[in-house]
Amino acid sequence: MNTELNHKAGLESEAFRHMAHEPGYRKLNALSEQAEDMLHKGNYNGVSRMLRIYHESETVVAEIARLIQKSDLCRTPRQAAESDVRELYGRLAETRLAEQGRKGQAEMAPEQADRVNVLIAMHTFMLSHHVQRHPECGIVPPDNNDVKEAVRVLDADTRASERAFSGLYHFLMEGSQPSMYALLRYDMADDYRLHNLLDSGFVDSAALEREYGKLPDFLELDARLTRKAEKALESLCKCPPVPYLEKLNEELEKLERLAHSPDNIDAPFINRDFLAKYGIDRSSPVEERTRQVETAYRKLDARFVRMTGRRPYADDLFGTVKPKAEIKEAGTDKPERQKPKGRRMGF
Structure with a gap:
């Protein structure tokens, strides 16, 4: 009591x-x-x-x-x-x-x-x-x-995560600057600063090398920033917005066209930024380049499986696709062009 x-x-x-x-x-x-x-x-x-x-x-x-x-x-x-x-x-x-x-x-x-x-x-x-x-x-x-x-x-914290997500999304879709918190939290701050300095053209290369060491290729730096931002954004949202998925799907279709026709490496729709992002070396022998394309496709395909829940396409594609070079070696005079499947993601 x-x-x-x-x-x-x-x-x-x-x-x-x-x-x-x-x-x-x-x-x-x-x-x-x-x-x-x-x-x-x-x-x-x-x-x-x-x-x-x-x-x-x-x-x-x-x-x-x-x-x-x-x-x-x-x-x-x-x-x-x-x-x-x-x-x-x-x-x-x-x-x-x-x-x-x-x-x-x-x-x-x-x-x-x-x-x-x-x-x-x-x-x-x-x-x-x-x-x-x-x-x-x-x-x-x-x-x-x-x-x-x-x-x-x-x-x-929901608010902090939403602000970080919004900044990363607009950076990837429009090129706008993410918040400093997002840059620091996802290890992008130094790369972003160096990217802006190199992009401006008004830099002291010797001073930058003293601070950063050997300066990376600009395209490689841009690709690294993009990959970090995509990884961070996808960690913050299980299923990102449709425009983001559509943008990645276009890149997946480019990789598919390269898998079908390695000679497309010089096509207008394949630019240097795209190749740098996916680790594809235009100067590599066709066999090596084909492996690079497959690796890139499988990784991006797996991300789509995780983000959208659709079934994987990589095994179907690389279990049946035969690049033009292999068809010619088999003795076919006029190989029929294999068209990309152009699968849509069903967003």
């Missing part, structure tokens, strides 16, 4: 303490407007002071966290490393709401991580990359375990 009374008294005390730290509607609205104005003007120290005063208030902290998320203060590692931004996120991490999230995270499903801890995770992630790239900055790097936990939280 005493245990139950003590438990009830404890709950009532906690509820009273909670209410004592929560402002009314008008006060909360005024604080929200004040914090939004300070964030808009870049007065992050002012927001830090507000968090210090109201660190016990869950509603105030949650509202400030919403506004910080809206302001997107950690778009780049450099922004995350600014002293007033580090102070702001440090104050956010010390709030009662953040502490509750950390204590409950072991029992919570990863996707239920609250906004406060997602924000802290993004700052930890970005700051760790800044310190890695600029060890001379003097900033103490985040603990490795904290960085791993930050990556887990961000991977589980």
